[in-house]
Every structure is written in C-alpha cells, then in structure tokens.
Amino acid sequence: MFAALSRLSLPVHLLAAGAAFAAFQAIKVRLDASYAASQHPVDYATGQLAFDAEVIEGYYAHMTSAGSLDIYWQTQILDFAFIAAVMVLSVLLGTLAARLGGRINRLGTWGWRLGVAAALTGVSGALFDALENLLSFAMLARPEAIAPALALAYSSAAAAKFALLTAAMAAFVLSLLAGGTARLVKAMGRSAG
Numbered sequence: 001m002f003a004a005l006s007r008l009s010l011p012v013h014l015l016a017a018g019a020a021f022a023a024f025q026a027i028k029v030r031l032d033a034s035y036a037a038s039q040h041p042v043d044y045a046t047g048q049l050a051f052d053a054e055v056i057e058g059y060y061a062h063m064t065s066a067g068s069l070d071i072y073w074q075t076q077i078l079d080f081a082f083i084a085a086v087m088v089l090s091v092l093l094g095t096l097a098a099r100l101g102g103r104i105n106r107l108g109t110w111g112w113r114l115g116v117a118a119a120l121t122g123v124s125g126a127l128f129d130a131l132e133n134l135l136s137f138a139m140l141a142r143p144e145a146i147a148p149a150l151a152l153a154y155s156s157a158a159a160a161k162f163a164l165l166t167a168a169m170a171a172f173v174l175s176l177l178a179g180g181t182a183r184l185v186k187a188m189g190r191s192a193g
Helices: 002-007 010-037 044-048 053-066 069-101 106-141 148-192
Strands: none
Touching: 002 069, 010 069, 044 148, 053 069, 053 106, 053 148, 069 106, 069 148, 106 148
16 A cells, blocks of 8 residues: 555655545544533543543443433444544555655665554554444443443543554654654765765
8 A cells, every 4th residue: 555655656645645634634624513512511532531431331321311312323423434544544645754754874764664554553452443433323222231351441432542642643753853853864975075
C-alpha cells in the first residue's frame, strides 16, 4: 500500500489527502451533531475514559430517561464511518509526510520513518476505536447492568485509542520537521559548494 501511494504523483497525493481531510471533517460534523442529539451527559473523552461500570450505567440511564438512547446507538454506528475516515486520513497524511521527507540524508530518512510511523500508529488508533465501539454495543445490550470488566475493557480501548492517535499526530509533525530540516540542510550544502 505504501509503495502504491509512493508511485502517485505528488499533486495527486496532495489532492487525495485533501479530499480525505474534507471527508473526515464532514463525517466529524455529523458525528458531533448525533452525539449532541443523543444527550450524552459528558463529552466523548470523559464518557469513554470512565473506567467504571456504575458511572457508565448512569450515562445510559440519563439518555434512557431523555428518550435518546436509540440516537446514541445510531451515533455508535456512525462512528464506524469516522473510524474509516481516520484510517484513510492517517495513511494518506503519514505517507505524504514520509514522501516530503524522503531519503535525502540521515534527517530525511528519519522524516520517512516518522511519516510511516504516523500512518501505522493512526491506523492502530482507529482499530482501537473500532474495538471500543464493539465493546460499547456489548454494554448497550444491558445498559442497566454493565459488567465491571466490560467497562474496564471499553475504557482501556479508548485510552489506547487516544494515546495512539496522539502519537500519530506527533509523529506526523516530527516527520514534517525532519523532512523540512533535511531539505534545508541539503539546499545549504549545495549553496556552500
């Protein structure tokens, strides 16, 4: 897959990354609106990182009394489109950063490696997001009696997701910095010669 993306012309790769970002944003807007409509009592991160069955049961009870638990179900399903968008965006942006860094010199090699790491780490984060969603369906099957181990597994998957996606963003930025520095060093070497 990385080799196929590397064979794309740079303008086509840039356009594909831009289109993936636009799709990601469009899906995120819909997902955020659905989450708000579900009347979940806390933000995404707070809800996902509860690590406590009783706390999560309280969130579900709140939505049940509001008559919006079915909207939350729909939100969880819609989240799979968001997860797919994160995967595509991670691969396209990570490989784009890797290409821009290239293998110009030692710094460029680091730019390449960090770009590939950004892509792989982003996809891994999205996979943990999918696992988190599947675990939420298990909790939603009996929202009034969530097993503590299930709540722990759910929040652990969410924590892994957040950690991996944060690492992916950091690797992406570092890849761009390493690649840009490598190009600058190469250009300075030419002008000095």
